[in-house]
Amino acid sequence: MNKFTKLGLFTLLLATVIFSSCKKDYESIESTDDAAIQAYLKKNNLNFEKDPTKGYYYKINTQGTGSKVENQDSVYYTYTFKTLSGQVLQQTSDLMILGTYLGYTDQFRINSQTVNYIFAPVREVLTKLNRGGNATLIMPSHLAFGKNGISALNIGSNENILVDLVMYTQSKRHEIDELEINKFIANNNLTLTKDPSRARYSIITPGTGTDAINVNSTIVVNYTLRTLDGVQVQSVTDGSYSSVLGDLIKGWQLIIPGKLTAGGKMRLIIPSDLAYGASPLDYDIEIVSVTN
Numbered sequence: 001m002n003k004f005t006k007l008g009l010f011t012l013l014l015a016t017v018i019f020s021s022c023k024k025d026y027e028s029i030e031s032t033d034d035a036a037i038q039a040y041l042k043k044n045n046l047n048f049e050k051d052p053t054k055g056y057y058y059k060i061n062t063q064g065t066g067s068k069v070e071n072q073d074s075v076y077y078t079y080t081f082k083t084l085s086g087q088v089l090q091q092t093s094d095l096m097i098l099g100t101y102l103g104y105t106d107q108f109r110i111n112s113q114t115v116n117y118i119f120a121p122v123r124e125v126l127t128k129l130n131r132g133g134n135a136t137l138i139m140p141s142h143l144a145f146g147k148n149g150i151s152a153l154n155i156g157s158n159e160n161i162l163v164d165l166v167m168y169t170q171s172k173r174h175e176i177d178e179l180e181i182n183k184f185i186a187n188n189n190l191t192l193t194k195d196p197s198r199a200r201y202s203i204i205t206p207g208t209g210t211d212a213i214n215v216n217s218t219i220v221v222n223y224t225l226r227t228l229d230g231v232q233v234q235s236v237t238d239g240s241y242s243s244v245l246g247d248l249i250k251g252w253q254l255i256i257p258g259k260l261t262a263g264g265k266m267r268l269i270i271p272s273d274l275a276y277g278a279s280p281l282d283y284d285i286e287i288v289s290v291t292n
Contacts, residue, residue, distance in 0.1 A: 029147070029158060030055060033140030037160055040084045040138075048138065056121040057138040058128070066131025066169045071103030076176050077126065080164040081110065084138070089153055089161070095180050095187075095228040096279060097168060102126060111153060119144065125165060132169035138162050174198070177271040177280050184228045184269070184282070192269065197254045200269040209262025211290045215246035215253050220288040228269075228280055239288045250274040252285075262290045 037057055041048055048057040069075055076099045080091035090110050092098055106123035109116060125137045141147070141158040149155040170176045181200060185192060192200035213219060220242045225234040245253055251270030260266060268283040275281045 029142050030140065032158060033142060033160055036084070037138050037140060040160075048136075051121070051124070054121065054124075054143065055140055056125075056143055058121070058125045059136045060128060060133065061136060062132070062134045064130030064133025064167065064169070066133075066171075068130055069102050069127070069167075071101065071127075073102050074099060074171055075102045075105065075126065075131075076168040076170055077105065078166045078168075079122070082162045082164075083155070084160050084162055087154065089155065093229045095184055097176050097180060099173065099176065110150065117145075119163075122163060122165065125163075126167055129165075129167050131167055131171065134164070134166040136162065136164055173272055177273075180228055181269055181271065181280050184280075190267075192267070195255060197251070197274060198271045199251050199255050199274055201255050201259070202267045203259060204265040204267065205263070206259065207261035207264025207287055209264070209287070209290055211261065211292050213245060213257050213260060213287070213290055214292070215244075215257065216292070217245050218242060218291040219245055219256075220290075222286040222288060224284040226282045228282055233281075249276065251281075256285070256287075260285075260287050262287055 034055060040046075041057070046059070048059045050057050076097045078092040078094055078097055081089040083089065090108075102123065105126050106118050106120050107116060108119060108122075119139060121137055121139050121143055125135050129135060139161045141160050144161040145155050145159060147157050149157045149159055168176065168179070170179060178198070184190075185200065190202070192202045194200050211217070220239055222237050222239060223235070223241070224232065224237075226232050245256065249270065251268065251274035254274065255266075255268055255270075264287045266285050268285055270281050270283065272279050272281075
């Protein structure tokens with residue numbers, strides 16, 4: 001056997017040893033994950049199904065009564081990511097319900113992390129539901145954050161992750177708007193008038209000005225803008241904001257004329273299609289002055 005042949009054989013044997021070692025490490029992680037998940041299920045007296053090919057566990061809590069969904073269908077859903085010890089890593093609010101195509105529901109950014117994580121089991125479990133269904137998923141670490149975890153979020157090495165998933169029956173943005181707005185009003189015990197445009201408002205004081213406001217009026221306003229989960233987005237309180245009403249969002253154009261004059265104040269909740277399209281918005285509005 002010449003030197004070239006010996007060298008080639010040695011390289012092949014070395015590569016085989018390295019590959020076998022890597023494969024054993026990977027398989028041992030899978031085994032460790034599976035043992036930990038089974039211990040968790042046994043301890044909590046839970047019955048989950050195991051995906052036969054990828055190894056994640058899931059339980060359909062409610063199948064749902066709506067239609068089945070395909071990857072190209074829009075879905076609205078919420079999720080909660082937790083460790084098996086119960087530490088909540090990230091969760092969405094039912095006042096800010098996520099909407100996307102089913103095919104994109106495997107893509108996540110966890111809190112302030114800049115990494116885009118792909119969790120295929122989330123999409124696959126949602127695919128098993130009808131609209132209105134909910135499920136619980138347990139992702140083994142090798143399908144979640146792996147051996148490195150995320151130290152900034154206190155996610156340890158080889159941490160198995162539990163995900164609660166809810167898919168809503170609604171399939172249209174305006175339907176979700178109604179759900180979110182109604183829940184927000186109920187949660188905060190608000191009394192608001194519903195306009196035919198689906199905006200809700202409450203007039204605190206109509207104002208004492210004599211100039212009626214129309215879409216061509218220039219108005220100086222103070223306002224505070226919040227999302228329905230209470231996050232303040234913008235606030236102007238010094239009378240420095242001025243605009244022609246017709247240049248502002250549709251919800252303001254429809255509700256303010258005929259209801260407020262200079263000095264007037266209102267609370268206004270606008271569905272997404274009358275705002276910026278993403279979600280309903282909650283405004284406190286004060287008309288400082290009006291020029292026609």
